[in-house]
Amino acid sequence: MAIAITLKEYFEHEDIHYDTINHRRAFTSLDSSRTAHLPAGNVAKAVVLESVTGDYLMASLPANSRVSLTDVSNIMGQYYYLASEQKLQVLFPDCAKGAIPAIGSAYNMDMIIDDSLLAADSIYIESGDHRHFIKLKNNEYKHLVEDMSHGDIRGKNMGAPRIWERTNINWHI
Numbered sequence: 001m002a003i004a005i006t007l008k009e010y011f012e013h014e015d016i017h018y019d020t021i022n023h024r025r026a027f028t029s030l031d032s033s034r035t036a037h038l039p040a041g042n043v044a045k046a047v048v049l050e051s052v053t054g055d056y057l058m059a060s061l062p063a064n065s066r067v068s069l070t071d072v073s074n075i076m077g078q079y080y081y082l083a084s085e086q087k088l089q090v091l092f093p094d095c096a097k098g099a100i101p102a103i104g105s106a107y108n109m110d111m112i113i114d115d116s117l118l119a120a121d122s123i124y125i126e127s128g129d130h131r132h133f134i135k136l137k138n139n140e141y142k143h144l145v146e147d148m149s150h151g152d153i154r155g156k157n158m159g160a161p162r163i164w165e166r167t168n169i170n171w172h173i
């Protein structure tokens with residue numbers, strides 16, 4: 001599968017133009033960005049959260065960052081925690097485990113987007129498998145997320161040397 005059926009149908013319905021980028025098989029967004037030689041700050045990963053009331057929220061942030069549950073909860077006005085892997089398989093049946101596309105609206109899910117993604121020239125998202133990215137131009141991506149919540153939801157950098165945290169520089173891998 002190059003692109004999840006639900007995502008492909010959603011893009012067709014929204015008249016979204018995109019490119020597909022092949023890469024070596026990888027199981028995390030950060031590793032995928034490395035194998036595709038893409039800046040991790042432009043690769044949007046999806047982290048699915050669940051509220052105490054059972055509502056789901058997709059947090060979309062750069063592949064080299066952890067989600068700050070505190071910041072998400074403060075922005076959204078209710079407490080969120082990570083959704084279980086079993087629930088993810090039910091919510092995203094046409095996606096490989098761990099390859100969720102960072103476009104919640106395709107799966108009827110609310111989103112919160114990290115502000116840094118809105119400033120990137122191009123955004124890359126998982127396609128639903130572990131071998132392809134979807135490349136969206138900034139205007140296409142903004143069209144898809146214009147009605148979604150956004151803010152600074154990044155926690156600590158992932159896979160980053162300590163100098164990244166000391167200098168607060170978003171190094172590209």
